[in-house]
Amino acid sequence: MNIDPILLSQKLIRCPSITPKNEGALEILEEYLTSLGFTCERLDFKGIVNLYAHKGSGHPHLSFAGHTDVVPLGDASLWTHDPFQGDIKDDQLWGRGTADMKCAIACFISALSRFLERDTFPGTLSLLITGDEEADAFYGTKHVLPILAQRGDIPDLCLIGEPSSLHKVGDTLKIGRRGSITGELTCYGKQGHIAYPQFTDNPIPRMLNCLKALYDHQFDTGTEVFEATRFEVTSIDAGNLATNIIPSKIEAKFGIRINTLQTEDSIRQAVSSICAKHAGKHDLTLTAHGNAYLTTDQDKISLIQKAVQNVTGHLPDINVTGATTDGRFISAYCPVIECGMREATMHQIDEHVAIEDIELLTKIYHSILTTFFSGK
Ligand SMILES: [Zn+2]
Known part of the structure; x- marks a missing residue:
């Protein structure tokens, strides 16, 4: 089954999941991931939704972390595109959460569908998706990690789909945040x-x-x-x-x-x-709201850089700029690398991403999956 990242992005954008609301976003992901053979588990807590989906067992274990909640609209009258319709116009997909970070989640799930169609993998693939990243973030990733740690479900590497790219998707990875x-x-x-x-x-x-x-x-x-x-x-x-x-x-x-x-x-x-x-x-x-984090595992950084380069032809820069992310919680358990859409329109009026960027990020994630599990 080949999942279309654009259609899935649109479905997610049509859920008005202004933080910490869910509005059906995680149920959509559960449906898709279940169809790919993932075991989905909800770890909701105090009205905050969290989804842990996994396939396989043992190591190596690659996890993808993200959030389906979005920031408020700001002055809604200033939007020229309906923020919750997922309109495609001028080769762009418009809507709240396109850059930060529903499209990245859709890209990863689409990449998974392409990967699983052809490849088997040793170890575990997992996704940790929360509905509480943009607000207090008390009962999201921070709450779920100790539960996973207790079961020994800690990945060898966590890829976060936060916006990280500057001019072109894949030009920059974040290996830390203030x-x-x-x-x-x-x-x-x-x-x-x-x-x-x-x-x-x-x-x-x-x-x-x-x-x-x-x-x-x-x-x-x-x-x-x-x-x-x-x-x-x-x-x-x-x-x-x-x-x-x-x-x-x-x-x-x-x-x-x-x-x-x-x-x-x-x-x-x-x-x-x-x-x-x-x-x-x-x-x-x-x-x-969290200490700074920095990933120092050079092997993992190089592996992901190479996987991105295989698609874009350029070795991505690495930096630690920008706002805090759930990487601050996850980094206490395993190395974290953030790779996602361009940062330019995140949290803005008329947030959008280029349609070609959705396809590009899907290819990058696919390359990361094959590189991680082949170890080269
Ligand atoms: Zn975000």
């Missing part, structure tokens, strides 16, 4: 009339000094592959509607993208001590 920590800082003062500052305590200058110190602080200078850890403010708000009142408090929100030199603890220490020095009376809340 980690992410977000924070909220509230500085407290004493409200009063701005004409009588002597009776007040304005928290705004303290907040500004503190944020400046956080910007100026050199957490590190980066590593050979990662850029330096970076602090960015996303919001400053005193909630003050009057122009003649010094407010009693001001709140700021920020994010820190960390490299492998930092952990949640090291960031917590650095940020707390800067706030203690500059913020005066304050509350600080930090939320860790």
Whole structure:
């Protein structure tokens, strides 16, 4: 059976699975994977859907990880194509989740159908698909991995279908990602009339000094592959509607993208001590969304690079840029390499991928399957 990656992409896009909703997306995958002889198991938890599908047993074990949830539309009136119709126009497939990352899942399943038609394989093939990657990601991949680990179902390599390519599909692989920590800082003062500052305590200058110190602080200078850890403010708000009142408090929100030199603890220490020095009376809340990860298994990286080169004619670049992915959870168990669509339109209005890219990524995944299981 040869599964058409475009038709399957369209079916998935027609499920309005805005995170963490499922809207039938995983059931479609279950149907296709069952028809390919996979054993499908749902590991849903607290309303979050997860699918683990596997075929074969033992090692070598190649797993594909992905998510069927998508980010919200933003201003829906700005879309020129229905985000949940899967229209094909101008040689492009349009819709929310085309780039990130329903088409990649469809490409992998199509590649599986082509691979299984001709080849037998030693070991195990598996897919771990979650409906909770774009939101909190607490009960998705992070929740499922320990269950699989307990059974000994940990792959030798996990391929993630996140958008990774820059100009052309297959030009870049991600072998790591930065980690992410977000924070909220509230500085407290004493409200009063701005004409009588002597009776007040304005928290705004303290907040500004503190944020400046956080910007100026050199957490590190980066590593050979990662850029330096970076602090960015996303919001400053005193909630003050009057122009003649010094407010009693001001709140700021920020994010820190960390490299492998930092952990949640090291960031917590650095940020707390800067706030203690500059913020005066304050509350600080930090939320860790995962540490940075880096795959160092050169044999696996070379194997996948070669498999991609067999199709594209070019050895793909490797880098560690971009947003966090579920790779941060999976990398604690096995080497992770991310290979997917172009990043350009992900999360945007009128997200789309080129039809030819769907065929190209399917060929790349097919090549990865044959290369991985033949070991050359
Ligand atoms: Zn994604």
